[in-house]
Amino acid sequence: MASRAGRALGCLVTVCRGCCCGTARKHPGVGHQEQPRRLRRGLVQPFRVRVVRECLGPCAYSNVVTVSPSREGRAAGGRPVWLGFVLDEQIIDDIVAWVNAGGPGLADLPAVLSLHTFTPPRRAHGAAAAPRIAPGGSAPAPGQA
Ligand code: FES
Numbered sequence: 001m002a003s004r005a006g007r008a009l010g011c012l013v014t015v016c017r018g019c020c021c022g023t024a025r026k027h028p029g030v031g032h033q034e035q036p037r038r039l040r041r042g043l044v045q046p047f048r049v050r051v052v053r054e055c056l057g058p059c060a061y062s063n064v065v066t067v068s069p070s071r072e073g074r075a076a077g078g079r080p081v082w083l084g085f086v087l088d089e090q091i092i093d094d095i096v097a098w099v100n101a102g103g104p105g106l107a108d109l110p111a112v113l114s115l116h117t118f119t120p121p122r123r124a125h126g127a128a129a130a131p132r133i134a135p136g137g138s139a140p141a142p143g144q145a
Contacts, residue, residue: 010046011103012068013039013095018055020062027063030087035063038089042096046070058120063087065095069104078105083116091116 015036016022022032039049056064061084069078081104086092094113101107109117 009071010048011070011073011099012048012050013043013099014056014066014068015039015049015051016056016062016064016066017051017053018059020055020059021064022062027087030063031089032063034089035086035092038092039096042093042100044100047099056120058082058084058118061085061118067095067099067103070102070106073103073105076105078103080104081109081113082118082120083113084118085116 017032020026022035024030024032036049036051043049056066058064061082063084063086065083065086066080067083068080069076083091083095086095091113094110098107098110098113
């Protein structure tokens with residue numbers, strides 16, 4: 001088992017479960033409850049998976065998952081990556097494979113995941129803040145812009 005310090009070095013995968021992400025009302029037939037469990041099962045230490053109950057903002061891209069770099073990844077230039085439309089097991093497995101390879105800053109973003117990246121709006125809500133698609137791009141985490 002990794003030490004607390006060791007865990008702090010790993011990527012942080014944040015799974016939004018706010019008003020839209022993770023709801024059968026908006027996305028019926030998706031294994032929402034299974035997604036965080038699948039991430040935790042697949043990721044090797046050190047890693048962190050955090051499920052947040054407050055909306056991250058860009059609901060139009062639900063389900064939203066962000067991947068923040070490890071300490072080494074950030075030192076290598078990695079920045080948090082926002083992923084949208086995380087709605088099936090294959091995307092979860094692609095996230096697991098990328099994070100296990102090092103994640104932001106340490107491993108190239110797979111092409112299939114680049115199709116899911118977007119730049120979040122500066123403001124959490126509002127049509128004027130509609131996010132731009134930025135394949136392969138990354139963006140600061142909420143509050144770090
Ligand atoms: S509920 Fe996830 S972005 Fe709004």
